[in-house]
Amino acid sequence: MSVLEVCDLHVQVGDKLILRGVDLRLEKGKIHALMGPNGSGKSTLALALAGHPEYRIIQGEVFLDGQDLLPLPPNERAKAGLFVAFQYPPEVEGVKLREFLRLACAARGHGFCEFQKHFSQALSRLRLEDFRDRELNVGFSGGEKKRAELLQLYLLRPKVALLDEPDSGVDVDALRLIAEVIAEMAASGTAVLLISHYPRLLDLLPVEKVYVLFDGRITEEGGPELAQRIEEEGFEVVRR
Secondary structure, three states: OEEEEEEEEEEOOOOOEEEEOOOOOOOOEEEEEEEOOOOOOOHHHHHHOOOOOOOOEEEEEEHHHHHHHHOOOHHHHHHHHHEEOOOOOEEEEEEEEEHHHHHHHHHHOHHHHHHHHHHHHHHOOOOOOOOOOEEEOOOOOHHHHHHHHHHHHHHOOOEEEEEEOOOOOOHHHHHHHHHHHHHHHHHHOEEEEEOOOOOOHHHHEEEEEEEEEEEEEEEEEEHHHHHHHHHHHOOOHHHH
């Protein structure tokens, strides 16, 4: 069953059309990958689905678990179960990581005692125990920011997770940890879309389907072997 359905999506930024009719479907508990070269529209897709005001959807439909997502503002999309981990997570001075996550969990209906218990467990799982009282992403390394994004995912347990290059800026040990956590989230029922240039993270995960985005359109889809083909031959082999 598809949890997220994207149909004929066209997205414009300023006066430039970036996405030109994207169709994809994410299934509950499955890991999907979206690959493509720089400038193909991968991050645009994630930001448009999240409701970023500069990414204007001019045509198409998006349904999250049967609910029309497009009329909803960004916060309501998140409450409905859509999670986006950013390629470049922002630093937010004055906001503690713990308080940010407490409020986010409260918005999803998690009680304070429940949060206290799960927050400590999540910090341990992501090896972020020393970050409990740090400001959100302030002074974090690239890999630490990626783990902090996954900490949010681990606590919120959304229906759909769009992860924009969770493997960028991380070392080998962190990559394995990130793969383990993503696999756990999928096993718990979250539909995952990994956005990436490279198959190194995909090699560590049971990926169900690979989509290739080229010049604003999905030009190819297939199984994990498609990612390996791209690794060996480049994106030109799947261009139509």
